[in-house]
Amino acid sequence: MSISLATLALLSAGVAALAPAVEDGDLDRIPDALAGPAAQAPATLPSHPPRGGPHARLYLEDALTVATLRAPVIPFPPPAPSRWQDRASADLVAEWAARASLKLTVSDRVDLVAQEHQTWWSRSTARNEPREAYASWQPRARLYFEAGRINVRNGVALGFNPTDFFRPRTLVGQASLDPSVLSRNRLGTAMLRVQAIGERGSVSIIYAPKLFEASPIAGNPVGVDPRLDATNAAHRVLASASGNAGDLSVQALVYLEQRRSRVGLALTRPLGASVVAYAEGTLGYEADLITRAIEYGQRTGTLPPGAPPPLPTDPSLAWRSDVAAGASWAIAARLTLNFEYHFHQGALGGDDWARWFAAGRANPLLAPELWYIRGYAADQLEPASQHNAFARVAWPNAGVDNLEVDGFAFVNLRDGSTLTQITASYAMSDRWTFTLSLSANLGSAQSERGSLPQSSSAIAGLACYL
Amino acid sequence: MTLSKSASKQLAIVTALAAVVFNGASAWAAPPTAREIVEAADRARNPQQSFRSTLTLVTYRGGQARERVVLGVHAKVDDKGGQMTVATIGAARQFKNLVRYIDPPRDAGKLVLLDASKMWFYDPASKTSIRISAQQRLVGQASNGDVLTVNLAHDYRATLIGEETIKDGDHQDRRAWHLNLVAATGDAIYARLECWVERDTYRAIKGKFYSDSGRLLKIAYYRKVANVLGVMRPTETVIIDAVDANLVTTVDAAGYRTQEMPEAWFQRDYLPRFEEE
Numbered sequence: 001m002s003i004s005l006a007t008l009a010l011l012s013a014g015v016a017a018l019a020p021a022v023e024d025g026d027l028d029r030i031p032d033a034l035a036g037p038a039a040q041a042p043a044t045l046p047s048h049p050p051r052g053g054p055h056a057r058l059y060l061e062d063a064l065t066v067a068t069l070r071a072p073v074i075p076f077p078p079p080a081p082s083r084w085q086d087r088a089s090a091d092l093v094a095e096w097a098a099r100a101s102l103k104l105t106v107s108d109r110v111d112l113v114a115q116e117h118q119t120w121w122s123r124s125t126a127r128n129e130p131r132e133a134y135a136s137w138q139p140r141a142r143l144y145f146e147a148g149r150i151n152v153r154n155g156v157a158l159g160f161n162p163t164d165f166f167r168p169r170t171l172v173g174q175a176s177l178d179p180s181v182l183s184r185n186r187l188g189t190a191m192l193r194v195q196a197i198g199e200r201g202s203v204s205i206i207y208a209p210k211l212f213e214a215s216p217i218a219g220n221p222v223g224v225d226p227r228l229d230a231t232n233a234a235h236r237v238l239a240s241a242s243g244n245a246g247d248l249s250v251q252a253l254v255y256l257e258q259r260r261s262r263v264g265l266a267l268t269r270p271l272g273a274s275v276v277a278y279a280e281g282t283l284g285y286e287a288d289l290i291t292r293a294i295e296y297g298q299r300t301g302t303l304p305p306g307a308p309p310p311l312p313t314d315p316s317l318a319w320r321s322d323v324a325a326g327a328s329w330a331i332a333a334r335l336t337l338n339f340e341y342h343f344h345q346g347a348l349g350g351d352d353w354a355r356w357f358a359a360g361r362a363n364p365l366l367a368p369e370l371w372y373i374r375g376y377a378a379d380q381l382e383p384a385s386q387h388n389a390f391a392r393v394a395w396p397n398a399g400v401d402n403l404e405v406d407g408f409a410f411v412n413l414r415d416g417s418t419l420t421q422i423t424a425s426y427a428m429s430d431r432w433t434f435t436l437s438l439s440a441n442l443g444s445a446q447s448e449r450g451s452l453p454q455s456s457s458a459i460a461g462l463a464c465y466l
Numbered sequence: 467m468t469l470s471k472s473a474s475k476q477l478a479i480v481t482a483l484a485a486v487v488f489n490g491a492s493a494w495a496a497p498p499t500a501r502e503i504v505e506a507a508d509r510a511r512n513p514q515q516s517f518r519s520t521l522t523l524v525t526y527r528g529g530q531a532r533e534r535v536v537l538g539v540h541a542k543v544d545d546k547g548g549q550m551t552v553a554t555i556g557a558a559r560q561f562k563n564l565v566r567y568i569d570p571p572r573d574a575g576k577l578v579l580l581d582a583s584k585m586w587f588y589d590p591a592s593k594t595s596i597r598i599s600a601q602q603r604l605v606g607q608a609s610n611g612d613v614l615t616v617n618l619a620h621d622y623r624a625t626l627i628g629e630e631t632i633k634d635g636d637h638q639d640r641r642a643w644h645l646n647l648v649a650a651t652g653d654a655i656y657a658r659l660e661c662w663v664e665r666d667t668y669r670a671i672k673g674k675f676y677s678d679s680g681r682l683l684k685i686a687y688y689r690k691v692a693n694v695l696g697v698m699r700p701t702e703t704v705i706i707d708a709v710d711a712n713l714v715t716t717v718d719a720a721g722y723r724t725q726e727m728p729e730a731w732f733q734r735d736y737l738p739r740f741e742e743e
Binding site for chain 2: 032195198247278328402
């Protein structure tokens with residue numbers, strides 16, 4: 001044993017002799033303020049939000065949008081889109097645990113909007129967007145009963161979420177076209193929800209009652225209207241269950257609504273170290289987009305009752321599916337790319353688009369109805385075309401500290417027309433962030449995106465997080 | 467259960483004798499293997515029970531503090547595999563992590579869930595959970611991968627390069643084992659790393675982290691040893707960016723406390739419900 005110790009000592013000495021002290025010069029790069037054993041202790045830490053006390057997130061934002069317009073091949077019905085708009089907003093999310101098992105949540109945004117074609121003070125100048133207001137009761141651990149206006153968002157894709165059943169008519173006025181920003185600001189739905197979360201997954205059931213008759217699609221939201229007529233114009237039920245099977249994450253959904261019931265499935269799974277694949281899809285027995293749009297327009301009085309649709313279509317119900325499938329790919333710990341394919345079977349196919357343009361050219365009086373179909377699709381937050389591709393890139397620390405660059409593109413796979421936007425966000429401090437976005441609708445005059453009246457826009461935003 | 471005074475005294479004597487015996491035996495035994503060193507370093511670095519802590523990350527550019535992020539980290543011992551056996555006693559166990567952004571205000575409330583290959587990012591503003599890949603743990607100067615509680619012995623295959631004297635983060639000479647660790651599971655954050663573990667204390671002193679292509683990404687020094695849950699452990703990591711010469715990030719850990727966490731916390735659907743307990 002002593003020999004072993006001696007040998008070990010010799011080996012150790014030898015190693016030490018052969019491997020002189022490592023001097024990489026790394027240590028010289030440690031800032032002086034941190035150098036040496038007498039370095040200061042870290043600054044006082046902010047405490048966690050106290051459980052039980054109220055806490056809130058508040059930010060103020062101003063967004064100035066300027067846009068360039070063009071004359072669409074099919075005339076766009078008045079009012080024309082604005083060439084400029086300035087929106088000042090105060091955005092609040094507040095939570096208060098009134099009791100150990102009872103929590104109240106409010107999420108609201110107040111806007112002051114000035115824009116072209118609008119007097120400095122009108123019914124649309126001051127707007128309130130009450131996104132959420134609900135109570136959550138937890139009678140035992142991880143069992144929740146909730147009532148109120150709740151923003152329930154489902155789906156695993158970025159550009160289109162077929163399983164996000166509560167998305168129709170929830171859009172609120174905002175500058176960015178980024179789908180992730182759109183979902184951030186949308187209205188919730190008045191509902192009752194029960195959710196239980198266990199060790200292997202969760203189950204939930206939602207009932208959203210019909211509180212109002214369906215209302216017309218409004219170009220400019222008015223004043224402080226909570227717009228429950230937009231979010232609660234039908235009785236709806238959603239049951240869902242989620243869990244994991246190995247690396248596969250699964251969510252199954254059943255959605256019930258008169259003439260729009262669907263079943264859905266959402267899956268995600270990593271493929272190697274840098275790719276996550278995901279897919280979501282739904283199947284339902286319903287009418288196509290043209291039929292639903294015309295029916296809605298007639299039901300809400302926007303279109304004359306009984307008038308034939310401006311495009312030939314089969315008004316019968318049929319099994320139709322929606323799919324969004326794609327993958328995210330992290331590259332060299334710098335960039336994240338997403339590619340997705342979107343299929344919306346009930347939307348306009350190649351022949352429908354040809355007829356849309358032909359009908360508008362042959363009879364300009366049909367233009368309002370033709371545009372109404374597209375406006376309905378936008379209001380429902382569903383694609384107007386059957387086949388689309390979506391790509392997104394996120395580049396945090398984009399060459400400059402605190403600068404993040406994001407870009408995305410929706411591409412119509414029939415005509416190649418594209419909606420694209422690139423955004424640079426610079427965090428000037430812990431509280432202030434400046435954002436600049438440039439977007440464009442690209443394509444020929446007789447393409448989906450190229451036929452839109454707005455050709456490009458620039459948005460400058462300044463946000464202060466309080 | 468309480469012990470009488472005499473019983474306590476006897477227990478103390480037995481414990482002391484056992485310590486002498488086993489320390490003496492280990493002094494005469496063969497030198498530790500690379501794996502044993504890494505396991506001991508894991509135990510010296512991380513509490514081996516579920517705990518929460520608060521991390522403050524400060525990024526310096528050219529020596530000037532530029533950005534500060536505060537995170538709450540909840541680390542749960544992963545009980546996958548069931549009962550602890552004689553073979554696994556003493557071996558480092560892996561963790562599940564739930565990381566919550568506390569500061570700055572624009573990021574407050576964001577959550578990152580990391581449970582082996584199940585990794586999700588939750589944004590409270592959009593109420594959206596996005597599944598992220600292992601590579602995305604590395605995005606950013608001090609990435610999610612750097613603030614995780616991980617036991618290296620679980621995910622890497624270690625070999626002992628030798629014994630060296632190196633300077634620690636406070637410019638003090640330390641005798642250390644120099645180890646090379648190569649990723650052995652898909653859960654490993656980096657493809658390869660080198661680490662230096664102090665011989666006397668089994669505390670990590672320094673680490674070098676490499677990408678899949680073999681590129682040096684980061685150099686880390688472990689400093690500010692303090693009593694954390696009964697064991698002296700480093701509480702500060704200085705991360706030097708090997709690509710951008712002007713970039714240094716410090717990660718200071720504080721506020722440790724043991725905490726039992728239900729398994730349901732590590733479900734994607736729990737992220738919107740998460741709140742401090």
